[in-house]
Amino acid sequence: MTLSLPQNSLSQSYREILIGVGEDPDREGLLDTPARAAKAMQYLCHGYEQSVDEIVNGALFASDNDEMVIVDDIELYSLCEHHLLPFIGKAHVAYIPTGKVLGLSKIARIVDMFARRLQIQENLTREIAEAVQRVTQAAGVAVVIEAQHMCMMMRGVEKQNSTMNTSVMLGAFRESSNTRQEFLQLIGRSK
Known part of the structure; x- marks a missing residue:
């Protein structure tokens, strides 16, 4: 689109x-x-003019690393598709490589590409996770987004301190509670 x-x-x-x-x-x-x-x-909304393949641009590098890679606190700015009001927050993205690692800045660029489209946070979280999975062929991908929504703060119920948290766990992060727990502890979100 x-x-x-x-x-x-x-x-x-x-x-x-x-x-x-x-x-x-x-x-x-x-x-x-x-x-x-x-x-x-x-x-x-310039994310509509971008594709994951263009953003990644071949920045996959051979690596023997098979341990979790995390890029956290990636700031994001998006527009809620329901009211065209901003939601602002941060994304935490992890993957477990299987022979290739992705250039560090590419994770943040993938987050930005999907955030710069009319969105709901639930879909944004899934789109990021699925894109990282497709590009890296990782053993698992995890994405957590926490954001504040102006449509809830400026209008409607006007709750100023509410934060929405969403997560998507694929592969090893979904299958192994230990892997998931390690990720959540490393990003400081473990309950």
Whole structure:
């Protein structure tokens, strides 16, 4: 799925939104807002223009390591597909290599690619895990995301201190409670 609206069409849509909320899009402070908002939305959703294969770009390296690799506290910014409001948090990603390791920055880039799409956190967590599994052919992949959702904080129930946690465990992380527990302890989320 790609954003198919050209910049000027998206700008016009934001102009209509301004009118719809009772604003005057021709007042000085709002004259350039539709174009700026359109450009911002295209940036916030640029994950649609990316693919995992392009991001990884061959950065798989032979390795004898068969121990858990963890990249944690990867900040993420996404937009809730229900209200188009941000959710902000961090992802913790682990995998157990089977002959190849993935370039370190590629994990964060995979997180960003999926986060920069209209999302729900549950799907985001699964998409990241499945992409890392497909690319690395790891013995197991684990992803935990913890995020705060503006749709719950700014509107609706207005709960300022709530955090949503989601996890997906594949392969060895799903099959072995010891492996899963080790991961959760290493990221400091074990109960």
